[in-house]
Amino acid sequence: MSAISIRELRKYYGDVKAVDGVSLDVEEHEIFGILGPNGAGKTTTLEMVETLREPDAGEITVLGLDVRSQARAVKEIIGVQLQTTVFIEELTVWETLDLFSCFYPRSLPVDELIELAELKDKATSRINELSGGQHKRLSIALALINDPKVVFLDEPSTGLDPQARLRIWEIVARLREQGKTVILTTHYIEEAERLCDRVAIMDHGKIIALGTPSHLIGEFVPESTITFRLRPPLDVELVSGIAGVESAFADDDQFHVVTATPQETLVGIFTLAHEKGSEAEEINMKRASLEDVFLKLTGRRIRS
Amino acid sequence: MRSFLKIFVYDLKVTLRQREALFWLLIFPLLLMVILGIVFGSAGDVKLKIGLVDLDGSEISQAVINAFQGIDALVVEVGDEEAERAALRDGDRNGVLIIPAGFSERLMAGKASEVTVIINQSELTTAQITSSTLRGIMGKMEQAMSGVPELIEVREEEEQDVEDFEYIDFMIPGILAMVIMFGGLTGYALEIATYREKGILRRIKVSSLSLPTFLASGIASVLVFSLLQAAVLLAFGSLVFKLKISGNYLYIAVLVLLGSVSFLAVGFLIASLTKNTRSAGLAAQAIGMPMMFLSGIFFSVEWVPAPVRVIAHCLPLYYLGDGLREVMINSASLFTVWLDLAVLGGMALVAFAASAKFFRWE
Numbered sequence: 004m005s006a007i008s009i010r011e012l013r014k015y016y017g018d019v020k021a022v023d024g025v026s027l028d029v030e031e032h033e034i035f036g037i038l039g040p041n042g043a044g045k046t047t048t049l050e051m052v053e054t055l056r057e058p059d060a061g062e063i064t065v066l067g068l069d070v071r072s073q074a075r076a077v078k079e080i081i082g083v084q085l086q087t088t089v090f091i092e093e094l095t096v097w098e099t100l101d102l103f104s105c106f107y108p109r110s111l112p113v114d115e116l117i118e119l120a121e122l123k124d125k126a127t128s129r130i131n132e133l134s135g136g137q138h139k140r141l142s143i144a145l146a147l148i149n150d151p152k153v154v155f156l157d158e159p160s161t162g163l164d165p166q167a168r169l170r171i172w173e174i175v176a177r178l179r180e181q182g183k184t185v186i187l188t189t190h191y192i193e194e195a196e197r198l199c200d201r202v203a204i205m206d207h208g209k210i211i212a213l214g215t216p217s218h219l220i221g222e223f224v225p226e227s228t229i230t231f232r233l234r235p236p237l238d239v240e241l242v243s244g245i246a247g248v249e250s251a252f253a254d255d256d257q258f259h260v261v262t263a264t265p266q267e268t269l270v271g272i273f274t275l276a277h278e279k280g281s282e283a284e285e286i287n288m289k290r291a292s293l294e295d296v297f298l299k300l301t302g303r304r305i306r307s
Numbered sequence: 308m309r310s311f312l313k314i315f316v317y318d319l320k321v322t323l324r325q326r327e328a329l330f331w332l333l334i335f336p337l338l339l340m341v342i343l344g345i346v347f348g349s350a351g352d353v354k355l356k357i358g359l360v361d362l363d364g365s366e367i368s369q370a371v372i373n374a375f376q377g378i379d380a381l382v383v384e385v386g387d388e389e390a391e392r393a394a395l396r397d398g399d400r401n402g403v404l405i406i407p408a409g410f411s412e413r414l415m416a417g418k419a420s421e422v423t424v425i426i427n428q429s430e431l432t433t434a435q436i437t438s439s440t441l442r443g444i445m446g447k448m449e450q451a452m453s454g455v456p457e458l459i460e461v462r463e464e465e466e467q468d469v470e471d472f473e474y475i476d477f478m479i480p481g482i483l484a485m486v487i488m489f490g491g492l493t494g495y496a497l498e499i500a501t502y503r504e505k506g507i508l509r510r511i512k513v514s515s516l517s518l519p520t521f522l523a524s525g526i527a528s529v530l531v532f533s534l535l536q537a538a539v540l541l542a543f544g545s546l547v548f549k550l551k552i553s554g555n556y557l558y559i560a561v562l563v564l565l566g567s568v569s570f571l572a573v574g575f576l577i578a579s580l581t582k583n584t585r586s587a588g589l590a591a592q593a594i595g596m597p598m599m600f601l602s603g604i605f606f607s608v609e610w611v612p613a614p615v616r617v618i619a620h621c622l623p624l625y626y627l628g629d630g631l632r633e634v635m636i637n638s639a640s641l642f643t644v645w646l647d648l649a650v651l652g653g654m655a656l657v658a659f660a661a662s663a664k665f666f667r668w669e
Contacts, residue, residue, distance in 0.1 A: 078515045085510055088505070089507070093320070102313065145510070
């Protein structure tokens, strides 16, 4: 059974097709990412699965439960972090968790959640004394309060500095260890590549690509870029002739080549250098990223 | 039930931690009561403030000062002439009495001696009272010193059981009604509007808690708080202004709770119909303010022109004020104030039904 199954989901706001026929399955224990630019329909999709929004059309089940007819049962097994939740200012971190814990028939001990969210030294602080990262971690702790089977994280690290983002990633990694199914939205390439088992790339309300990050890159942008120096430099024509090279470009003694078969091309570079009495140095190889996949599919960058 | 209680306790906690709100809900009504009480309430209780200037500095002049200080109805200040005259000009003294140099010597020599009395003439009645009080006291002293027996003796009898309702007894139930109204219109209803704006309501929506449970515990905490407000207000009124509550406390509580619920319902309706917390707050003020002035809260509507009286009878606050006043002062039973109860109850039902219809999660 899939953790989440979505079929032909649609949500229109007037002429705007916020979600336009989305179908996907998220497996149990999977960390699943929905990647896309702002306004792609990621949050709307998530909110329909979370029972927050009524779909115009389509079917959604969570662990076999229908989201519309069995909403209450669904709410008990899901944990939701909303993109923008501000908490009650007058309460402390501990009190906030304690208050929300009574919203569920079954809940984890508050101290355990505080431990997981690394908020131990902030337990007695008021909400308005928290940093952005601490605030996000508290909202993740809130999403885990009922020990849910499926966790929704809507842009868990948006607006955070790299250090704070890293701590969020550590928490998500711990959720993976606990065997939870996590579905998250993001517009950070690195977040999707590092955290997610599979990624759906969304644009204009539709899923335009779906698969593991390396599968997506292999399928849409299989080429790697190799950068190196040749001392003394050789003619760029010679470099273009290396096996597997699709295009080559020289900048003084620095060369950039694009290849779909990097191993073959690397061997070719060394062979050429050896034959012509040149030295190949500072060799760098860069694989394509999901950003390149998005670029290739839409002609735009994700974060414009 | 577990969640009901916990949310109830946290709601009370949140209310008690809102310092600014506490000022408006608890302290401000007391200040208002003090101000109104001083301005309109207790003219009969005002003590005369007398300045004494002793230019003689003898044992006899000191005895005069001691005699003045022994009179309960006076506040006596002793100072030099210039300062006391200045205080009188500033309106800080009702009268100043100057004992001249050589006062005791002349007395000892059996000669007539004069003291100067300056009276603050800004208020005629008070000036009269001050003047005759000072003359009376000096006359008594003269009599005592000269040893002439009193021919007419005044015997005072105290009558305790007087049915007098002062302004304060009218005003305090009115202030209580006003506090309940503003508490209902702006308190918890705006809190919920804030929760809506901040996305807290959405977070509750994705949990398995039902909204009615959440709201019911919130409302319960509002009701408990309104009883606390009423208790503080009435206790303060009794201690400071000797407010006489002759009615049944249970009936007072019933009116406080019903008034609270029904204005809370109106507050919810306002919050549901307005775009955000800010406009909800402004709308609540716009509705509350005219009601406060037109519903016979500070003055009886019997004293105003007939058209205004008609308007007053259309305003729900009038019925809360009327009910509280009847029960507190006239020892009315709940049966007597049935109309007040019916109006408040009806408003609660209509407003709750309407706000349920217009409720928004976000």
